[in-house]
Amino acid sequence: MKAQVFRGVNQLQYEDVPKPEIAADEVLVQVQVVGLCQSDIKKIKYPLLEPPRIFGHETAGTIAAIGAEVKNWNVGDRVIVLHHIPCMHCAYCLNENFSMCEVYKNITTTAGFVPSGGGFAEYVKVPGHIVRNGGLMRIPDDVTFEQASFVEPTNCCLKAVKKAQIQPGQTVLITGAGPIGLMFIMLVKYFGASAIATDLLPSRIEKALSVGADAAFDARDPDLSSKIQAMTQGMGADVSLLAVPSDKAFFQAIDCTRKGGKILFFAEFPDEVEIPINPNVLYRREIDLMGSYSSSYRVQQLAADIVFQRRIDVDALISDRFPLKDLAKAVDRAVSPTPDTYKILIYPQQ
Template identity: 85%
Template sequence: MKAQVFRGVNQLSYEEIPVPELENDEVLVQVQVVGLCQSDIKKIRYPLYEPPRIFGHETAGIIAKVGDRVTGWQVGQRVVVMHHIPCMHCDYCLNENFSMCETYKNITTTAGFSPSGGGFAEYVKVPGHIVRNGGLIPIPESVTFEQASFVEPTNCCLKAVKKAQVSPGQTVLVVGAGPIGLMFVMLVKYFGGRAIATDLLPSRIEKALSVGAEAAFDARDPDLQAKIGVLTGGMGVDTSILAVPSEKAFFQALDCTRKGGKILFFAEFPDEVEIPINPNVLYRREIDLMGSYSSSFRVQSLSADIVFNKRIDVDALISDRYPLQDLSKAVELAVKPTADTYKILLYP
């Protein structure tokens, strides 16, 4: 089969490799579409992992083979593949910190080499633990593979929205209106909140408005805090979500968040970034800082329901489609987006 093999920093090799061999409790899925995620891009562009590996984890496809001991799944079924499933019984899982679970971190889908997601290949192998514990989700006939590939990123955003306890009537500032920021706008609206978005690109500001933001502004607007004050009765927003890794964005969010509000870090910052802050600002204004990383098993069914029943319009997020052999071009576009670049999908 063909696969995009990570051979070193910024070195992708479109190669012929063996189809993964199955154990008797595993499932082989033929990949139909896989989304390109910012985490994939970081793994390709920075020395975070030893090569060789095959990345890609926002995967939808067709079951091509099942192991002898697999029950409940048949060849030909259309499925979303979740690349991580927690153990459900460690201390992290019992406290619903599923993404901190060692099983969650260490058992993942693979197309070969060190297991690393494996979606950037024609076939991906799903380990028995993931097969047995809810890591395959059947795709309804009315749902396309493209739409289904959004279940995993929707889960990640939904986890953050739930963690921030976004509720009807609240106002949420979404900092950054790329594909993830736009998904936050949609989810905030779905849960009855009012979304305000910021970005540097005029096209993304317009896009945020088109997918449900009540207001959207240029992040460089010197009157941003005042404008948000007008929209919130002088209070500021209840929650700010950082969908871009920017120190300036954090301080902007701090200025725009009300006393007793929350700031949630969703985008991953470079390790060398440190943000100096006077702790009395948090103390006196009672601001909660929180982070949300990866997905949550708790919201997996809800994320599938939201996508499959079209409660948010994931089709509106798709901007570009590439054959898998052009993954390098797709990464370059994501790193240097045009005015109309949002979600990029790849096809083996």
């Protein structure tokens, strides 16, 4: 089968690799669509993991083979493959910190080499513990593979929205109107709150408004804080979601978030970044700082329902489609986006 093999920093090789062989409790999925995620790009662009590997984890496809012990699944079933499934019995899982579970972090879906997701290949193997514990989800007949591939990123954003306890009637500031920021806008609106977005690109400011933002501003606007206060009876945003790894965005969020509000870090910053802050700003204004990493098993089904029932318009997020052989071009497009670049999808079967 064909796969895009990571052979080193900025080195992707489109090559033939053996189709994965499955054990009695495993499933083989023919990949139809896989989303290109910022975490994939990071692993390709920086020396974080040893090659060779096959990345890709926002995967939707068709079951091509099942092991003899697999129940309730059949060849031909349309499915989502979820690469993170927790053990459900460690101390982290018992406290619902699923993304801290070692089983969760240890990726086991694979198309060969060290298991690393495997979606950037024609076929991916799903191990037994993921098959047994909810890591395969059936795609309804009226839902496309493209739409289904958004369940995993929707889960990640939904986890953050739930963690920040966003409520109807609140005002939420979303820094960055890329694919994740746009999804945050949709989810914030779905839960009855108002969304204010910022970005540097005029096209993304317009896009934020088109997907439901109540207001959208240039992130460089020196009057941003006063404009948000004017929209919130002098209070400020109830919650700020940082969808870009920018220290400037963080300090902007400090200025724009009301007393007693919350600031949530969603985007991952470079390890060398340090943000100095006077702790009295948090103490006197009672602002909560929090982080949200990856997805949550607890909201997995809700994320699927939101996508499958079209509560958010994921089709509006798709901007580019590339065949698997052009993955390197897709990565370049994501790193140097055009004004109209949002979510990029990859097609292994073309």
